[in-house]
Amino acid sequence: MTCPCLDQRSKQPDPACPLCDHTVGFYYYEEKTVRAVCSSLTSKDAMEYFSQHLMGSAYITFRMDEVMPGWYDKIIMNNSLALFSEQIIKKATDTTHRLYYPPAISDESDHGMLKVINKDGTEYEEGVDYKIDGNLFTWLTGTTAEKYFALLYEYHPEYIVIDLPHEIRNTYLKKKLKAEKFQKMPTQVIARKKHLLGPENSE
Numbered sequence: 001m002t003c004p005c006l007d008q009r010s011k012q013p014d015p016a017c018p019l020c021d022h023t024v025g026f027y028y029y030e031e032k033t034v035r036a037v038c039s040s041l042t043s044k045d046a047m048e049y050f051s052q053h054l055m056g057s058a059y060i061t062f063r064m065d066e067v068m069p070g071w072y073d074k075i076i077m078n079n080s081l082a083l084f085s086e087q088i089i090k091k092a093t094d095t096t097h098r099l100y101y102p103p104a105i106s107d108e109s110d111h112g113m114l115k116v117i118n119k120d121g122t123e124y125e126e127g128v129d130y131k132i133d134g135n136l137f138t139w140l141t142g143t144t145a146e147k148y149f150a151l152l153y154e155y156h157p158e159y160i161v162i163d164l165p166h167e168i169r170n171t172y173l174k175k176k177l178k179a180e181k182f183q184k185m186p187t188q189v190i191a192r193k194k195h196l197l198g199p200e201n202s203e
């Protein structure tokens with residue numbers, strides 16, 4: 001849903017808003033697990049009909065009895081893994097960073113972080129130099145001179161609903177019946193990878 005922090009005139013979200021940090025202008029609540037069918041992942045020709053070439057988009061179909069999807073809904077693919085790379089910039093006083101996605105946890109010792117390097121190519125080790133908790137990256141070693149780091153990690157792909165082309169498709173006429181029969185139909189949405197839509201790490 002729209003975040004209540006939007007400025008009346010500019011419609012811009014408050015950059016310090018705690019409700020929509022990282023999801024600029026949108027507030028997400030009540031996470032729910034549902035089943036869905038994904039098709040046409042990434043850029044198939046059909047995607048181009050809707051607007052520009054929509055890299056990183058997918059059609060996702062839901063059962064209407066499980067969820068009624070809306071614009072800007074966030075969909076996290078719990079059963080899939082993908083790779084994401086981001087840069088973090090450490091100021092002298094920084095001890096933690098909020099990562100763009102929470103790295104996927106496969107077991108207790110492996111938090112999905114594959115590589116952390118600095119500008120010289122020096123590698124940093126989980127449990128020795130840093131630890132991961134959700135999307136919080138915390139330095140375990142003291143102050144380091146290096147400021148720029150690059151991270152590579154596994155995460156559960158996150159999509160944002162950008163279009164509902166079949167939004168008004170949930171009426172269905174059974175021809176053999178005398179009266180109209182309304183039936184909920186599966187709803188298909190077009191969703192796009194979250195990091196391709198908005199600003200990356202807001203830190």
Ligand SMILES: [Zn+2]
Binds near residue numbers: 003005019020026
């Ligand atoms: Zn907000």
